[in-house]
Amino acid sequence: xxxxxxxxxxxxxxxxxAPSAAAEEVVAGLSQNRVAITASFTGSDIFIxxxxxxxxxxxxxxxxxxxxxxxxxxxxxxxxxxxxxxxWVNGPGVQIDAAPSLYAVKTTxxxxxVISWTEELRHQVGxxxxxxxxxxxxxxxEERGDYLEAVIRLNRSKGLYFIDEGGVTLKEETLFxxxxxxxxxxxxxxxxxxxxxxRDKEVIDVYETTIPVRKVGLERFLYSFATLAPxxxxxxxxxxxLFSGWAASALFRYFVT
Amino acid sequence: MHIYLPIAEVSxxxxxxxxxxxxxxxxxxxxxxxGGFLMTPxxxxxxxxxxxxxxxxxxxxxAASFSGLLTHLRRKTVDMKMGTVMLLGGIAGSALxxxxxxMLREIGQVELAVGLCYVVFLxxxxxxxxxxxxxxxxxxxxxxxxxxxxxSWVHGLPFKxxxxxxxxxxxxxxxxxxxxxxxxxxxxxxxxGGFIMVPAMIYLLGMATxxxxxxxxxxxxxxxxFTTIAHAITxxxxxxxxxxxxxxxxxxxxxxxxxxxxxxxxxxxxxxxxVLVLAVCLKLGWDLVxxxxxxFVLEEVEL
Numbered sequence: 001x002x003x004x005x006x007x008x009x010x011x012x013x014x015x016x017x018a019p020s021a022a023a024e025e026v027v028a029g030l031s032q033n034r035v036a037i038t039a040s041f042t043g044s045d046i047f048i049x050x051x052x053x054x055x056x057x058x059x060x061x062x063x064x065x066x067x068x069x070x071x072x073x074x075x076x077x078x079x080x081x082x083x084x085x086x087x088w089v090n091g092p093g094v095q096i097d098a099a100p101s102l103y104a105v106k107t108t109x110x111x112x113x114v115i116s117w118t119e120e121l122r123h124q125v126g127x128x129x130x131x132x133x134x135x136x137x138x139x140x141x142e143e144r145g146d147y148l149e150a151v152i153r154l155n156r157s158k159g160l161y162f163i164d165e166g167g168v169t170l171k172e173e174t175l176f177x178x179x180x181x182x183x184x185x186x187x188x189x190x191x192x193x194x195x196x197x198x199r200d201k202e203v204i205d206v207y208e209t210t211i212p213v214r215k216v217g218l219e220r221f222l223y224s225f226a227t228l229a230p231x232x233x234x235x236x237x238x239x240x241x242l243f244s245g246w247a248a249s250a251l252f253r254y255f256v257t
Numbered sequence: 258m259h260i261y262l263p264i265a266e267v268s269x270x271x272x273x274x275x276x277x278x279x280x281x282x283x284x285x286x287x288x289x290x291x292g293g294f295l296m297t298p299x300x301x302x303x304x305x306x307x308x309x310x311x312x313x314x315x316x317x318x319x320a321a322s323f324s325g326l327l328t329h330l331r332r333k334t335v336d337m338k339m340g341t342v343m344l345l346g347g348i349a350g351s352a353l354x355x356x357x358x359x360m361l362r363e364i365g366q367v368e369l370a371v372g373l374c375y376v377v378f379l380x381x382x383x384x385x386x387x388x389x390x391x392x393x394x395x396x397x398x399x400x401x402x403x404x405x406x407x408x409s410w411v412h413g414l415p416f417k418x419x420x421x422x423x424x425x426x427x428x429x430x431x432x433x434x435x436x437x438x439x440x441x442x443x444x445x446x447x448x449x450g451g452f453i454m455v456p457a458m459i460y461l462l463g464m465a466t467x468x469x470x471x472x473x474x475x476x477x478x479x480x481x482x483f484t485t486i487a488h489a490i491t492x493x494x495x496x497x498x499x500x501x502x503x504x505x506x507x508x509x510x511x512x513x514x515x516x517x518x519x520x521x522x523x524x525x526x527x528x529x530x531x532v533l534v535l536a537v538c539l540k541l542g543w544d545l546v547x548x549x550x551x552x553f554v555l556e557e558v559e560l
Contacts, residue, residue, distance in 0.1 A: 037261055038261070039260055039261055039498070040258075040260065040261070041259075041261040041268060042261075042268055043268075074557075074558070075558040076555050076556065076557065076558060077555070077557070077558050078553055078554070078555055078556075079365050079553065079554050079556065080552055080553055081549055081552050081553070081554060086546055087369070087373075087545045087546060088369075088545060088546070088547075088548075088549055089366070089369055090366055090369065090554060093365055093556065095558060146553075147553070150551070150552075150553030150555075151555065153551065153553075154551060154553060154554070154555050155555070157551070184259070184261065184267070184268035185266065185267050185268065187266060215263060218263075218498075219261060220263075222263040222264070222497050222498065223263040226263070226264055226489065226495065226497070227493060230489050230490045230493055231486065231489070231490050233489050233495070233497075234485055234486035234487070234488070234489025234490055234495060235486055236497075237316050237485055237486075237489060237495050237497055237500060238319055238482045238485050238486060240497070240500070240501065240504075241316050241317070241319040241320035241482075241485070241500065241504060242319065242323050242482070244320045244501075244504045244505070244508060245319070245320040245321065245322070245323030245324035245327070245504075245508065246323060246324070246327065247508075248320075248324045248508030248509075248511070248512065249323075249324045249327040252512050
């Protein structure tokens with residue numbers, strides 16, 4: 001009974017929202033639906049393309065697209081360096097509860113012209129909304145912002161966070177495309193790609209998909225070996241080293257005599 | 258040719274790593290040192306995380322020292338008894354060193370500790386070596402020979418043992434302590450410790466010089482092997498692909514160096530090595546004191 005009432009309410013809400021929200025939808029695809037980190041991995045270009053599906057002819061102008069690719073979120077430790085006795089020493093660490101390992105934003109026009117502050121916050125588009133510091137230590141008060149900014153700045157200098165305003169091309173208000181260059185220092189995990197369709201700085205539709213990034217082959221084997229059976233991995237490393245040492249010595253003797 | 262390192266999680270140019278292994282290997286062939294003291298900082302300069310550079314460095318040292326040890330075993334220039342005493346110290350030192358390393362990682366001071374250790378040890382050894390080799394070069398010109406060994410306080414300690422091949426009857430304490438010190442350094446700095454052990458064996462213990470290098474290689478091999486396994490278990494920072502590239506480059510380079518060595522003049526070589534050691538020391542020292550590009554650093558959190 002209650003369920004039916006809820007369903008009716010939901011349908012009513014959907015129908016009333018329909019003229020603005022459901023009138024335009026994003027349909028998108030990616031050039032690859034997974035990324036494999038092989039031994040020769042040097043980064044990867046992901047080509048993202050899509051179209052706007054409509055029931056009626058579009059209103060004039062003002063359509064924008066924002067594409068956000070984010071790596072898996074994980075905690076990171078930020079330390080501030082201080083000079084002590086003439087030497088730079090790492091200070092106490094502040095653990096940031098979640099920061100994406102990669103964050104790439106592509107837009108059709110300058111970011112602020114495309115999305116409002118409210119929409120940015122609601123849909124968690126900006127880095128400031130994605131990086132979270134919940135349990136800040138007591139001593140961290142006015143410097144809090146510095147630590148959060150440091151995460152963004154340092155990752156940006158490593159090429160892991162970047163924004164490309166104008167990197168999305170939109171044709172005839174209908175077709176859009178962009179490509180995202182994933183750097184070679186990727187970590188494993190499930191990456192998300194979100195495509196926002198906006199009009200007058202308001203989000204009208206979102207399309208989300210997951211891109212699994214995995215080490216494969218030898219990389220997978222060695223990584224699993226090292227983490228799942230560390231003792232055996234250590235012994236195997238040493239045996240490999242000893243064998244190489246012996247082989248080198250034997251080869252040398254063979255060629256000299 | 259780029260290759261992705263599964264543990265370091267960075268992509269490096271395989272040729273650069275091979276060349277690095279080869280260059281350091283050539284130096285080790287030339288000078289009879291392991292070259293770990295150059296390898297670890299150079300790996301860090303190329304962007305390998307310090308923890309991985311240190312642990313993987315010890316694995317490469319195991320390969321290089323085994324290769325050298327085989328040659329010395331054939332020539333019977335290894336004092337097994339002395340080596341075993343030093344090895345016992347070395348294992349104890351290494352076990353301690355790996356724990357210290359894990360603790361340093363916890364408090365985020367690995368780079369500082371490794372940097373300081375390098376500056377202190379490279380500075381001391383490089384300085385002494387430069388002075389000594391300059392004197393030796395001067396002596397060669399005047400045609401004088403070096404002085405023979407003398408007795409010191411080291412010879413008055415308890416637990417005396419006879420080391421026949423080293424031509425010594427001394428306490429087991431100093432070799433044990435030297436071994437332990439080298440074990441700690443191996444774990445923290447990713448070095449074999451030959452650059453400290455060889456002078457200590459000659460000048461502190463007064464060992465016969467003919468067996469010094471072989472015996473130190475014997476100790477280094479086991480300590481490096483033990484340290485590699487300990488790092489793999491405690492810190493999971495041994496990168497097999499990186500180690501393999503370094504080993505291949507290193508063994509080839511070492512053979513080239515060993516053939517090149519006799520054609521060059523020993524004293525000048527040692528002056529060169531001393532200058533090289535001091536240069537690395539200065540670079541690392543400068544990195545510790547210069548104002549960093551960014552006042553913040555990021556670290557990964559163990560899950």
